[in-house]
Amino acid sequence: MATSLAEENYLKIIYRLCEGTKEGISTNSIAELINNKAASVTDMLQKMAEKGWVTYQKYQGVRLTEIGQNIALSIIRKHRLWEVFLVEKLGYNWDEVHEIAEQLEHIESETLINKLDSFLDFPKIDPHGDPIPSQEGEIPELEYLHLSEVKLNETCTLMGVAKDSAVFLQLLTKLNLSLGARLEVVEINTFDRSISLKIAEEKPIFISHEVAKNILVKI
Amino acid sequence: MATSLAEENYLKIIYRLCEGTKEGISTNSIAELINNKAASVTDMLQKMAEKGWVTYQKYQGVRLTEIGQNIALSIIRKHRLWEVFLVEKLGYNWDEVHEIAEQLEHIESETLINKLDSFLDFPKIDPHGDPIPSQEGEIPELEYLHLSEVKLNETCTLMGVAKDSAVFLQLLTKLNLSLGARLEVVEINTFDRSISLKIAEEKPIFISHEVAKNILVKI
DNA sequence: ATTAATTTTTAGGCTAGACTAAAAATTAAT
């Protein structure tokens, strides 16, 4: 069944919210992320339930069905592949590509996305370190730690970010924190949980707990 | 002012129809190309006239204003650049790219299209030989002849096509007629105006007047 | 120069997807 632009955006957001929990996703939380009023969301959820993309019970929130999840994954796949294209081929910075990929992810053509995948050499992660689902909807499960969980004096590699707002990414860029960087936690302040961090062999920089929480690393 | 998808499609089609004539473009001719009913077209034309993109007088047809023309040209620029990308970088054939480019042409980002332009090395023509408008809306005016106008025993180079339907392009491909081919008209049948044609030094092939009319060449 | 045929416009509807305001259900607080 064909999906409209509005429906695709709902599916994507519900997918993201489902990831964190086994509970039903609340109307309000969707409304907030999609920037609509709750009444409009209720409306759409009922239509999507009829199409079999979500299970929905009044006042109990929604969850994606198998089908809904597959549609969501294919949109996410497209979004992330286009982001790789924008950064790798067109020379964008990682904080500039989100808006454009939001549009490109809705281009409908199975062959296009597979040719793009091949042109990009089958990347496994996007410019923010997020995994790219396969054509079959499989996500390479990479278990990363949040930098905030790394112990004192341990060394790790920056593998991704848990948030891809432009301001956050620009901050990382300014701090010289990029994908693949080798990091050593040289101090943890118990007061505010801020961290002192060595990047490669440079002199240490300070980052807040809030920032550390949104950086994903591998030991 | 922002343009909707529907509006962009109207502008594109009106632009194409304006090219052929100085007259007002008829409601019916637009309706046919855009696959809507005449009543819907009238409706849209009146809205677009209010926005200043067309001049419209009841029963007299429309023409694009300067502004309307510039919007149309920017869409055409995007369409043709994306077609180059699809053929040159992703390996599509020239008869496969139209539908996908119809979607990609609506992606909104000034920087994107300029970066794409540069990535593709500032192509001047698309895979069908159509000129790509510049950022300023200038079209490199290439005056080509229709192959049907070439005189007996003259030699010419295939520079483009006047029609880009998939069936036509597939026919050309089958006949080994591709952009840049050297052609010699070795026979013209007065009866049906069909042509006998040498491609490079191969043995001659026959093509109908209808086909010859849609092939653009340079002497 | 009327009449006939064609084209275009108007008028009134429809659907998707948003909205507001009010009603109903759920959750929290006394």
Add this chain to the structure above:
DNA sequence: ATTAATTTTTAGTCTAGCCTAAAAATTAAT
């Protein structure tokens, strides 16, 4: 265990962009 606060749903509107049917204007034909 009621009452209060919050969340969600229903009911009724609105706009963009399409439709059909009928009216009006234009063009063609006798």
